[in-house]
Amino acid sequence: MHLDHTHTGPAAVSADARRPDGSRRALRIGLGGPVGSGKTATVAALCRALRDQLSLAVVTNDIYTREDAEFLLREAVLPPERITAVETGACPHTAIRDDISANLEAVEDLEDAVGPLDLILVESGGDNLTATFSKGLVDAQIFVIDVAGGDDIPRKGGPGVTTADLLVVNKTDLAPYVGSDLARMAADAKAQRAELPVVFQTLRVENGVGEVAGWVRERLAAWTA
Numbered sequence: 752m753h754l755d756h757t758h759t760g761p762a763a764v765s766a767d768a769r770r771p772d773g774s775r776r777a778l779r780i781g782l783g784g785p786v787g788s789g790k791t792a793t794v795a796a797l798c799r800a801l802r803d804q805l806s807l808a809v810v811t812n813d814i815y816t817r818e819d820a821e822f823l824l825r826e827a828v829l830p831p832e833r834i835t836a837v838e839t840g841a842c843p844h845t846a847i848r849d850d851i852s853a854n855l856e857a858v859e860d861l862e863d864a865v866g867p868l869d870l871i872l873v874e875s876g877g878d879n880l881t882a883t884f885s886k887g888l889v890d891a892q893i894f895v896i897d898v899a900g901g902d903d904i905p906r907k908g909g910p911g912v913t914t915a916d917l918l919v920v921n922k923t924d925l926a927p928y929v930g931s932d933l934a935r936m937a938a939d940a941k942a943q944r945a946e947l948p949v950v951f952q953t954l955r956v957e958n959g960v961g962e963v964a965g966w967v968r969e970r971l972a973a974w975t976a
Contacts, residue, residue, distance in 0.1 A: 777868035781884035784895035786877030796960035798828035843876030880909025905939035
């Protein structure tokens with residue numbers, strides 16, 4: 752069921768933390784980033800890391816397909832009823848920032864169907880460095896870039912890099928092969944983000960998503976406190 756939310760664009764305040772019955776709704780965390788940066792792999796790894804401790808679900812966004820949701824289903828990271836897809840039919844940022852109604856309906860339907868939930872991960876379709884989530888849709892956002900995209904990405908900035916609650920620099924294991932300077936990326940990210948956190952990760956090692964999962968747990972603890 753799509754609840755009545757007021758939405759006035761990216762600067763809007765987060766939707767009410769309570770459901771109509773007075774219970775606390777799930778924490779919503781958005782994951783955005785360029786095509787191929789590893790958003791879906793990060794979502795899958797987070798599901799595996801958190802599913803035994805938390806009740807969670809996932810909403811994916813693709814322009815014309817359900818490919819990301821189907822990947823998560825094949826990987827069996829969650830029961831099928833906890834994974835749903837939104838086909839945006841337009842640029843991915845439209846459905847997470849401008850007209851968020853389809854995603855709001857998806858997250859609310861999940862809570863109605865399989866709730867109560869602790870956490871819902873909302874994955875954007877692949878977009879560019881301007882992709883951000885409306886605060887009417889998610890309570891915090893993670894922006895994922897990867898070293899193969901070039902070690903100048905943090906320096907170039909853009910709203911995703913500079914304002915996301917957490918910046919993830921993914922696929923660090925590829926740095927020697929693509930000529931990316933991780934120290935330079937870290938310094939540039941620090942310059943762009945000041946005190947906002949940055950995580951460098953590779954999912955090719957055991958518990959490679961551990962630091963990001965820890966950050967999610969901290970956000971959830973603050974949300975439920």
